[in-house]
Amino acid sequence: MDFPQMGKGFLFGAASAAYQIEGAIHEDGKGLSTWDEFAHKKGKVRNNQNADVACDHYHRYAEDVALMREMDLQAYRFSISWPRVMPEGEGAINEKGLDFYSRLVDELLKNKITPYPTLFHWDLPLALQKKYKGFANRITADLFADYAEVVVKRLGDRVTNWITINEPWEFSCFGHLIAKHAPGRMSFRAFFHVMHNVLLAHGKGMQRIRALAPDAKAGITVSMTPVHPLTDRPGDAKAALLANQFMNHITLAPLYKKEYPQPLWKRAWPFRPKIRPGDMELIAQKTDFVGLNYYSTEHASRAWYMPVIQADITGADVPDAQYVDEHGEQRTSMGWKIRPEGLRECLDIIRREYGNPEVYITETGAAFDDVVAADGKVHDGIRIDFLASYLDAARRAMDEGSRLKGVFVWSLIDNFEWAAGFDKRFGLIHVDFATQKRTIKDSGLWYRDLIRKSGQK
Helix, strand or coil, X not given: CCCCCCCCCCEEEEECCHHHHCCCCCCXXXXXXXXXXXXXXXXXXXXXXXXXXXXXXXXXXXXXXXXXXXXCCCEEEEECCHHHHCCCCCCCCCHHHHHHHHHHHXXXXXXCCEEEEEEECCCCEHHHHHHHCHXXXXXXXXXXXXXXXXXXXXXXXXXXXXXXXXXXXXXXXXXXXXXXXXXXXXXXXXXXXXXXXXXXXXXXXXXXXXXXXXXXXXXXXXXXXXXXXXXXXXXXXXXHHHHHHHHHHHHHHHXXXXXXXXXHHHHCCCCCXXXXXXXXXXXXXXXXXXXXXXXXXXXXXXXXXXXXXXXXXXXXXXXXXXXXCCCCCEECCCCCECCHXXXXXXXXXXXXXXXXXXXXXXXXXXXXXXXXXXXXXXXXXXXXXXXXXXXHHHHHHHHCCCCEEEEEEECCECCCCHHHXXXXXXXXXXXXXXXXXXXXXXXXXXXXXXXXXXXXX
């Protein structure tokens, strides 16, 4: 397959998240996160695995940065662990935790790799969950802003690009509505309250970044999963409309239109929080870019028994392996359809409906059943085809006017994939979790060649 032509100045990077790679959960004064507790509860993670060690990035960060340099990455998106910096989520600052991120930033810059830190990627300090019920309480948005200030004060002399929150909808839904993620709640009321308070946290975090680093660029990362009607029946069309509002526009509409989408918000009246004066203006303050995480599309059919959305969204459960479905379509080992055209659709929605802001694809990628071959290499040609097709779809969206500025492939290295444990390998770099040996996959070498052929290195 030919290399996608992304254009001059396009940024190529890869992404990770603190809990999924760092390990060292008890070292150097780190506090526990909700995930540190959740993953140790029997049955919450496949094979009862946890990320106590994960990829041991806390001790191996210099090795990982050297691999990024070998792949000619221009940028690295990572997250900062709130409980590593502030063990109780408020009050005392853990200088050793901050120093780790300071050293990581210095190592990246030394290797000419631009850091793009995310301030919150789901690992909430456990102390805040127990004391305040986490983001179900508005006070946590204020505490997030205090934490953001601590980090920006320490790193803002070297970091010029910030992401406040990763995927408000996934955090709110998976952790507070369907209980598949930490903290394991199952409540429509909790979902809508957490959703609003996380968006408030974004707004308050943006205020601190603007005050402390006025020349820095900052934004938020949202997920999008376009939902289409399962059939041409009117009930399925309405289900898809509500599902799209529930999964996609519930984040974008407040950020860009100062309102929650209708009729979803009206239908959610028994569960939704009280919107205070100034809330929507705070959420919708100007950002420099929006991060887009995209993997696949879904279908919806009418389900009268479902509260609020009356939709059954046909997402696949995480299977044991990648497979070909009944329609002959290749699916990833997450069970997700390979849908490059959905990425173009997402970018088109952002362009047409939300003012065409600058966009970075802050995650896209695929999990496949990667193995180290007899020659010591990882031959993941299917991932190369995946990335090439997704980037080609992004290029077509750019040709249509989308202001796409770069991409961060998920993920830099194989890691702890939340409730799916270590079985699902997304990385450009293979990790042997028994030995922590890293091996750049064929896809990582292809990505390096793409960067070189694009004239970015």
